[in-house]
Amino acid sequence: MRVGSKGRYAVIALIDVANNSGTGPVPLAEVAERQKISLSYLEQLFAMLRRSNVVVSSRGPGGGYRLQRPAGDISIGEVFRAVEETGADRDWPRLNGATAHLWSALDELIRDFLEGVTVADVMAGRVNGHANGAAAALAASLSPQVKLA
Numbered sequence: 351m352r353v354g355s356k357g358r359y360a361v362i363a364l365i366d367v368a369n370n371s372g373t374g375p376v377p378l379a380e381v382a383e384r385q386k387i388s389l390s391y392l393e394q395l396f397a398m399l400r401r402s403n404v405v406v407s408s409r410g411p412g413g414g415y416r417l418q419r420p421a422g423d424i425s426i427g428e429v430f431r432a433v434e435e436t437g438a439d440r441d442w443p444r445l446n447g448a449t450a451h452l453w454s455a456l457d458e459l460i461r462d463f464l465e466g467v468t469v470a471d472v473m474a475g476r477v478n479g480h481a482n483g484a485a486a487a488l489a490a491s492l493s494p495q496v497k498l499a
Contacts, residue, residue: 351461357385360395361472364429367405367414368421368469372497375407395433420475427464456468458489 356472366385367376378396382389396415401403402422417424467477 351427351430351457351464351499352434352465353430353460354434356395356433358397359391360429360433361426363387363392364399364424364469365472366405368417368473371416374412375416377414380414388488389484399429400442404429404432411435417469421470422468424469425465426469426472427461429469430464 359453362385363381366381370376370380378392379389381387382392396405396407400407400415403418406418407413407415471477
């Protein structure tokens with residue numbers, strides 16, 4: 351699975367929509383302003399997210415976007431799949447070469463990791479059961495005698 355800027359920006363914007371949709375659909379212009387992302391770029395990303403049934407849109411005054419399903423039912427992997435090309439779509443040079451298994455295994459690890467994290471997890475600061483992401487994961491992997499400052 352490709353982890354590119356489209357997927358990263360889509361996740362950032364989707365978390366913004368999820369965090370701000372309590373009173374109704376969220377206009378992309380507001381997301382663009384808060385996140386400093388081009389409105390036209392967000393429109394392209396959200397068209398892909400809508401086609402993949404991640405978000406729904408409302409037109410007219412008070413219109414905008416909201417999640418199609420509860421945040422806990424949408425994986426970050428699903429968001430990336432909606433906007434990025436898959437590993438199968440890429441032009442890997444010589445996939446039958448000596449490193450083919452390396453790239454295939456890496457793609458599988460990335461896909462499995464992103465499928466294991468939901469929008470709700472990101473909103474809550476949890477990544478694969480660890481609060482506050484990498485720092486907590488690192489701390490959990492350290493010996494009990496080691497303390498993080």
